[in-house]
Amino acid sequence: MTGILSLVIWTPIVLGLVLLLIQNKLSTTLTYRLGNFFGFISFLVTLPLYIYFDKGFSGFQFQEMYPWINHFSINYHLGLDGISLPLVLLTSFISWLVIFISSNSIQRAIGFYISVFLILSGLMIGVFLALDAILYYVFWEAMLIPMFLLIGIWGGPNRVYASIKFFLYTVLGSLLMLVAFIYLYNQTASFSILDFYSKPLSLNIQVLIFLAFFMAFAVKIPMWPVHTWLPDAHVEAPTGGSVILAAIMLKLGGYSFIRFAMPISPDALIFLKPFLIGLSLIAIVYIALVAIVQTDMKKLIAYSSISHMGFVTLGLFILNPLGFEGGYVQMISHGFISAALFFAIGVLYDRMHSRNISDYRGVMNSMPIFGSFFVLFAMANSGLPGTSGFVGEFLVILGAMQDHFWIAFFASLTLIFGATYSLWLVKRIIFGEVKNKKIAALKDLNGKEFFVMSVLALMTLAIGIYPALITDITNQSSQVMLGLIQQSKIL
Amino acid sequence: MTLSTLLTIAVPEIIILIAAMSVLLLGVFYKNTTSLFGITQLTLLIAAYFTAQLPIDVKLTAFNDMFIVDSLSMFLKLLSYFALSLVLIYSRSFLQIRNLHNGEFYALTLFALLGINLIISSYHLLSLYMGLELLSLSLYTLVAFDRNRPEATEAAMKYFVLGAVASGFLLYGFSMLYGITGSLQIAEISSKLTDASINPVVLSFALVFVVVGIAFKFGAAPFQLWVPDVYQGAATPITMFIGSVPKFASVAMLIRLLFQGLDHMVLDWQAMLLIMAIVSMLFGNITAIAQTKIKRLLAYSAISHVGFMFLGLATGTITGIASALMYIAVYVLMTLASFGLIIHLSNQGKELDQITDLSGLGKQKPWLAFLLLLIFLSLAGIPPTIGFYAKFSIIQATVQFGWIWPAIIAVMSALIGIFYYLRIIKVAYFDEPVKNLDQVSKSSNNELSVTLSINTLALLIIGLFPSSLMDIATLTSALIF
Numbered sequence: 003m004t005g006i007l008s009l010v011i012w013t014p015i016v017l018g019l020v021l022l023l024i025q026n027k028l029s030t031t032l033t034y035r036l037g038n039f040f041g042f043i044s045f046l047v048t049l050p051l052y053i054y055f056d057k058g059f060s061g062f063q064f065q066e067m068y069p070w071i072n073h074f075s076i077n078y079h080l081g082l083d084g085i086s087l088p089l090v091l092l093t094s095f096i097s098w099l100v101i102f103i104s105s106n107s108i109q110r111a112i113g114f115y116i117s118v119f120l121i122l123s124g125l126m127i128g129v130f131l132a133l134d135a136i137l138y139y140v141f142w143e144a145m146l147i148p149m150f151l152l153i154g155i156w157g158g159p160n161r162v163y164a165s166i167k168f169f170l171y172t173v174l175g176s177l178l179m180l181v182a183f184i185y186l187y188n189q190t191a192s193f194s195i196l197d198f199y200s201k202p203l204s205l206n207i208q209v210l211i212f213l214a215f216f217m218a219f220a221v222k223i224p225m226w227p228v229h230t231w232l233p234d235a236h237v238e239a240p241t242g243g244s245v246i247l248a249a250i251m252l253k254l255g256g257y258s259f260i261r262f263a264m265p266i267s268p269d270a271l272i273f274l275k276p277f278l279i280g281l282s283l284i285a286i287v288y289i290a291l292v293a294i295v296q297t298d299m300k301k302l303i304a305y306s307s308i309s310h311m312g313f314v315t316l317g318l319f320i321l322n323p324l325g326f327e328g329g330y331v332q333m334i335s336h337g338f339i340s341a342a343l344f345f346a347i348g349v350l351y352d353r354m355h356s357r358n359i360s361d362y363r364g365v366m367n368s369m370p371i372f373g374s375f376f377v378l379f380a381m382a383n384s385g386l387p388g389t390s391g392f393v394g395e396f397l398v399i400l401g402a403m404q405d406h407f408w409i410a411f412f413a414s415l416t417l418i419f420g421a422t423y424s425l426w427l428v429k430r431i432i433f434g435e436v437k438n439k440k441i442a443a444l445k446d447l448n449g450k451e452f453f454v455m456s457v458l459a460l461m462t463l464a465i466g467i468y469p470a471l472i473t474d475i476t477n478q479s480s481q482v483m484l485g486l487i488q489q490s491k492i493l
Numbered sequence: 494m495t496l497s498t499l500l501t502i503a504v505p506e507i508i509i510l511i512a513a514m515s516v517l518l519l520g521v522f523y524k525n526t527t528s529l530f531g532i533t534q535l536t537l538l539i540a541a542y543f544t545a546q547l548p549i550d551v552k553l554t555a556f557n558d559m560f561i562v563d564s565l566s567m568f569l570k571l572l573s574y575f576a577l578s579l580v581l582i583y584s585r586s587f588l589q590i591r592n593l594h595n596g597e598f599y600a601l602t603l604f605a606l607l608g609i610n611l612i613i614s615s616y617h618l619l620s621l622y623m624g625l626e627l628l629s630l631s632l633y634t635l636v637a638f639d640r641n642r643p644e645a646t647e648a649a650m651k652y653f654v655l656g657a658v659a660s661g662f663l664l665y666g667f668s669m670l671y672g673i674t675g676s677l678q679i680a681e682i683s684s685k686l687t688d689a690s691i692n693p694v695v696l697s698f699a700l701v702f703v704v705v706g707i708a709f710k711f712g713a714a715p716f717q718l719w720v721p722d723v724y725q726g727a728a729t730p731i732t733m734f735i736g737s738v739p740k741f742a743s744v745a746m747l748i749r750l751l752f753q754g755l756d757h758m759v760l761d762w763q764a765m766l767l768i769m770a771i772v773s774m775l776f777g778n779i780t781a782i783a784q785t786k787i788k789r790l791l792a793y794s795a796i797s798h799v800g801f802m803f804l805g806l807a808t809g810t811i812t813g814i815a816s817a818l819m820y821i822a823v824y825v826l827m828t829l830a831s832f833g834l835i836i837h838l839s840n841q842g843k844e845l846d847q848i849t850d851l852s853g854l855g856k857q858k859p860w861l862a863f864l865l866l867l868i869f870l871s872l873a874g875i876p877p878t879i880g881f882y883a884k885f886s887i888i889q890a891t892v893q894f895g896w897i898w899p900a901i902i903a904v905m906s907a908l909i910g911i912f913y914y915l916r917i918i919k920v921a922y923f924d925e926p927v928k929n930l931d932q933v934s935k936s937s938n939n940e941l942s943v944t945l946s947i948n949t950l951a952l953l954i955i956g957l958f959p960s961s962l963m964d965i966a967t968l969t970s971a972l973i974f
Contacts (some may be wrong), residue, residue: 073963074889136885140876147870150915154923155855162923164913173875173911180885184892184900188644306870402661 005082006050007064010090011128014097016043018120025113033106037116041101044120048094048127049211055087059070059165062133070137080132084479085260085330086130088472089253092337096249097123097453100242103345106450107241107352108156115156117241122148126250130257135183135193139176142254146172147167149243149251157238164231164238165303171231175218179262182214198266199486202493205269212270215263223255225315226285236304237357241348244300248307248340256333257312264318265486271321272475279318285312290419294426298357299350302427305342306383309416310336316413317398320405321487326480327473328397333389334472335382335465342379342458346372350431353444359430363437368444373432375447375455382462384424390465403492441461502547502555505540505570506610512536520596530585533599537574537606543972544570554616558678561616564972565748568818568965569613569741576738576825577606582944583833584730586840588943593639600640602734605631608737613745615755618677621746624654625663628742629656632735636727648726655709655719661960663706669699670754679754686757687889696949700758703750706766711743714773717796724792729839732788733832737825744821747806748814748973759809766807767899773800774906781913789846790913791831794872797910798824804903805887814970816886819963823871823883825862827952830868833945834861834874840941848917853926864919864949871952873914874907879956887961903968 017040025033056063062081082090101116108115125148128141146169153166184191184477185207190197218390219230232252236244244389264271271278286309293305308330317329317392349372350355350365366373382389385396395417438441447455498767501505516529523529544567547553552563581602588594606628611624633656671677673695674685686696705716712720715747721823724732751762776795784790802824805817838845838861845851871880891900955962 061948070958071960071963073960073967140881143876147866147875150918151922154919162919166919166924169910169915170912174908177908179902181888181892181897181904183898184885184889185897187889188893389654 004064005049006054007066007082007131010048010094011080011124011131012049013047013124013351014094014120014127015041015124017044018117021113021120022117025117028113030112032382033113037104037113037120038102038122041116044123045094045098048091048205049086051082052091055082055084055475057084057474058478060084060482062322065133070134072354074136074187074193075137075191077134078137079194080131080137081133082131083482084180084476085257085483087475088334089130089250089337090127092253092334093123093126093250096245096337096341097126098414099341099345099457100245100352103348103454104242104449105459106448107348110156115152115240115242118148118152119252122152122246125473126254127173128443129254133195134242135186135195135198139180142258143173143236145251145254149247149353152243153235153239154442156240156243158387159238159460160234161238164234167231168235169230172220175228178214182211184431187213193486195261198262201266202491203267204493206271208267208491209273212263212267212274215258215267219255219258219263220281221255222258222366223252223311223315224291224308225281226314227281228486229285229289232306232308233301236307236374237300237410241344241351244344244348245341248303252307252311253333253337256311256318256329258316259315260330260483265483267491268487269490269492271487273318273403274365275319275321279316279409282312282319283409285309286316286416287412287419290416290423293423294419296423297359297417299347299359299427299431302345302423303340303347306420307336307340308422309420313395313413313416316409317394317401320398320401322401322404323480323484324397325401325478326484328394328399328401330476330480331465331472332394332396333471335394336459337463339379339382339389339391339467342375342455342462343383344377345451345458346376349447354440357432359427361437362431362441363434364432364433365444367436369446371452372384372447372455375459376432377428378459379462380424380428382466384421388463388466390462391470392466393469397407406485498553499555501615502553503560503887505544507606508540508543509536509603509607509610511868513600513607516596516603517600517710519646520600522850525597526589526594526596526599529596529599530581533581533603533841534578536603541571544781549658549968556620558680559620560614561598561615562614565745565947566614566847566970568969569745570610572822572825573606573609573613573741574737575739576829577602577734578736579829579833579948580730583829583938585838586941587730587836589748590840591639591728598635598638599849600876601631601635605734607656609742610772613744615749616679616681618670618682621749622664622667624742625660628739629660630700632656635731635734636723638731641942642726642728643660644726645728648723651726652719652723657714658704659709662702662709666699666702666706667755669695669702673699679749681689682754683756686755693784696758697761698802700755700761701765703755704842705764707743707747707750708769708832709751710746711740711799711803712796713769714776714796715769717773717776719870720796721789721792724795729788729832729836729844730782733829733836735833736791736828740825741851744817745805750870752809752814752973760787761807763807767896770782770800771899771902771906772905773797773803774795775800775909778906778909780914782909784913785848786846787851787917788846790848791828791918794910798872801884801887801903802907803898806891807899808810808890808896810894811970811974812890812893815963815967815972816883816890816955818969819966820883821884822966823879823955826948826955827868827871827880830864830874830948830952833857833948834865834868837941837945848920848926849924851917852924853921855922857926860946865921866918867949867952869914871956875911875913877953877956879952879959881960882959882963884954884965 065081069081125145132138290309296302317325382391385391608628615621639645688858709716781793871878874880
């Protein structure tokens with residue numbers, strides 16, 4: 003099975019480039035159909051990963067390694083473990099859904115739009131699979147270019163500001179991460195992540211390295227107080243861009259914490275634990291309060307994302323198996339739920355061209371199917387048992403309780419606040435009297451929208467009812483990672 | 494040493510000299526400038542052939558050790574021929590449209606190239622100065638080449654006065670070095686500087702003057718004043734030339750003088766280069782943000798790139814030289830592409846002057862906009878373009894030397910740089926068109942657009958496979974000493 007990982011990365015990129023080159027010669031419908039087909043192929047090629055993945059094996063599978071830049075012993079080294087597999091599948095799946103539904107909302111340059119998504123999905127998968135720091139960095143940075151164009155070309159009125167802010171914020175962190183990589187290279191004479199794991203470092207150095215990584219990943223995830231780019235980017239991005247941002251790009255930050263920052267500098271992690279948990283709790287509580295007062299529904303979901311990501315970081319930094327597992331499940335679950343919520347907002351926006359909550363009331367009357375889905379996802383977002391949102395939050399709170407009562411107490415406040423903003427949103431948009439004629443004339447979901455909503459609902463419920471779907475895959479690798487994290491690396 | 498060996502060593506320079514004089518003469522009597530273009534290109538090819546024949550792993554000196562041929566000279570000379578060849582291809586249609594296409598242009602560029610070659614191969618302060626003056630005088634004339642434009646004359650005047658001051662500094666430093674060592678030959682200076690009886694005050698003055706002279710020629714801050722005016726004032730092909738090929742000579746001059754001549758003073762010039770590197774990076778990048786004209790913006794970006802190069806060289810290590818050589822090669826390739834794009838877009842008659850003139854490029858000319866995207870991402874150092882690996886090697890050399898904070902300042906200034914490069918991409922892709930760019934390709938010739946496409950795609954392709962370029966730069970620097 004060697005070569006499958008390269009196939010998974012390069013299929014969407016190459017197909018995206020092909021589409022980019024031939025789009026001018028095709029009609030819009032044909033471009034869309036071809037793009038959709040390409041997206042579906044790119045999703046299909048990731049399925050063998052799930053089928054042939056050995057759940058009992060804790061190391062990296064399907065490894066590929068070729069020398070790339072000999073002079074700095076940089077290799078084209080790919081590998082897949084239980085931590086990356088669910089994220090890779092999530093990426094290819096959500097990317098295909100975004101392409102699938104693009105014909106509803108994008109009128110201008112749809113070929114370019116779809117190819118940007120294809121290339122973006124290939125690059126994001128590359129980030130999840132790279133085992134060489136520089137290869138990882140190249141994917142990580144290259145990914146910004148399509149996202150930048152996406153927000154800037156198809157975005158809302160303030161798109162230029164949002165796109166540049168997004169780019170600069172992310173690059174700020176990643177440049178410091180690059181310096182950390184180069185420092186580690188000078189210590190280990192290798193850019194292999196696995197060599198970084200085994201290198202003992204003094205506490206001072208570990209703290210500096212951790213902070214450099216922290217700048218990169220905290221911006222991406224994002225953690226309070228470096229989250230301010232996210233609401234802007236979300237509000238300005240087109241529906242597809244918001245979905246990818248929330249469902250996958252934020253996960254890159256969480257994944258990278260697990261893959262880099264935590265195992266490379268475990269002692270710094272313990273040293274900085276109070277600080278990190280403090281930031282996570284602020285994100286959970288304060289950002290949830292901020293979400294309540296939003297008047298723009300996309301912004302509301304964006305803030306709710308940050309709050310949920312606070313749960314992820316809390317789970318990861320609490321440094322026990324329950325928290326770790328909870329944080330990870332929360333990432334995957336949020337990938338589906340936030341994608342669904344942004345799709346839902348896209349559905350409304352395509353019809354009404356407004357994201358103001360006050361412009362809506364009583365949507366349920368004209369769009370009953372949509373309304374039901376919306377209620378389901380809002381419930382999942384607030385952590386209703388039976389949905390995937392519950393599993394992650396519950397595990398994280400359990401983990402926090404093992405650590406300290408007050409951490410768990412503040413973390414569980416989110417169950418109240420999350421329910422507040424989610425249900426209040428539902429109340430204001432979905433229920434109530436029909437506000438005006440425009441709402442009364444709304445058409446319910448069309449076939450494509452129904453398909454997207456139902457598969458996402460299915461996934462949310464499936465993970466909620468049977469979380470082992472995820473945890474079976476991650477189990478072995480999480481133990482390895484936790485082992486690395488709990489082992490002191492001080493010289 | 495027999496005459497024939499002497500000739501073998503210096504044969505590329507002799508060919509260039511003969512060609513320069515012939516082109517000058519032919520240009521007077523013979524009005525077919527297309528054949529002059531051909532002759533110049535052929536000269537570059539022949540010179541490259543003979544340069545490549547020289548051995549890379551042994552140092553050969555000639556003319557009483559005034560002239561040296563080694564790995565460094567081979568690397569930089571071949572790059573100079575290549576870059577000049579591209580400059581000529583880009584320039585031709587631009588000059589033809591504006592009635593500036595005449596024999597003097599080719600003669601002057603060839604003389605400038607001869608000066609560059611001479612600097613690269615000089616192992617003696619006199620031959621170095623001779624090469625420098627030959628280069629500078631040709632450049633002053635080239636800047637004033639479009640003599641009907643007052644800006645060009647003004648820029649030439651500024652360039653001349655400041656360039657003369659810089660040459661004066663350098664010459665003053667040289668004379669002090671001669672005064673304390675009694676020699677002008679670089680290897681001899683190096684060996685005599687170990688002598689304890691040397692007056693350290695005079696020596697440090699000599700060093701300061703030499704470093705200031707070099708920094709002037711490079712355009713490093715705080716000696717950068719001429720750069721924006723000259724970039725803006727000169728005709729775009731001339732700017733392209735000034736911004737690219739002579740940089741190779743400046744690098745050679747720095748390595749010959751500081752690494753080979755004043756190598757015992759490494760701790761002193763290291764600090765100077767480091768400070769200038771940091772000042773250049775920050776000043777160049779911060780000032781560039783405020784620019785509205787594209788050539789001025791590229792001028793300030795050039796200052797910041799020089800800062801990056803200085804940072805690599807300031808380490809004083811072989812790795813540092815390798816990273817700087819890699820950087821200069823990449824930088825010149827990017828500069829050629831960026832000015833090539835400006836020339837291509839200026840070829841409909843009206844010059845592309847303001848950044849806002851680019852607006853709507855993404856809608857009207859998707860391919861050119863894509864090339865612009867690649868060029869500016871590369872200048873910004875975003876992977877997978879080659880600009881990233883250039884910055885990467887510099888930072889690697891810096892961190893390896895133990896300079897963590899300079900490396901962090903460097904990446905932070907690169908971050909500032911990304912902002913204004915992104916703004917150009919933003920104008921091209923996100924803004925609505927204000928002027929019609931549709932006629933561009935009609936009035937421009939095919940060879941230009943093909944060269945531009947290849948040059949720009951090279952930024953991406955070498956970026957995906959940067960290994961061989963890094964290996965060459967490392968090999969070159971390892972063989973210098």
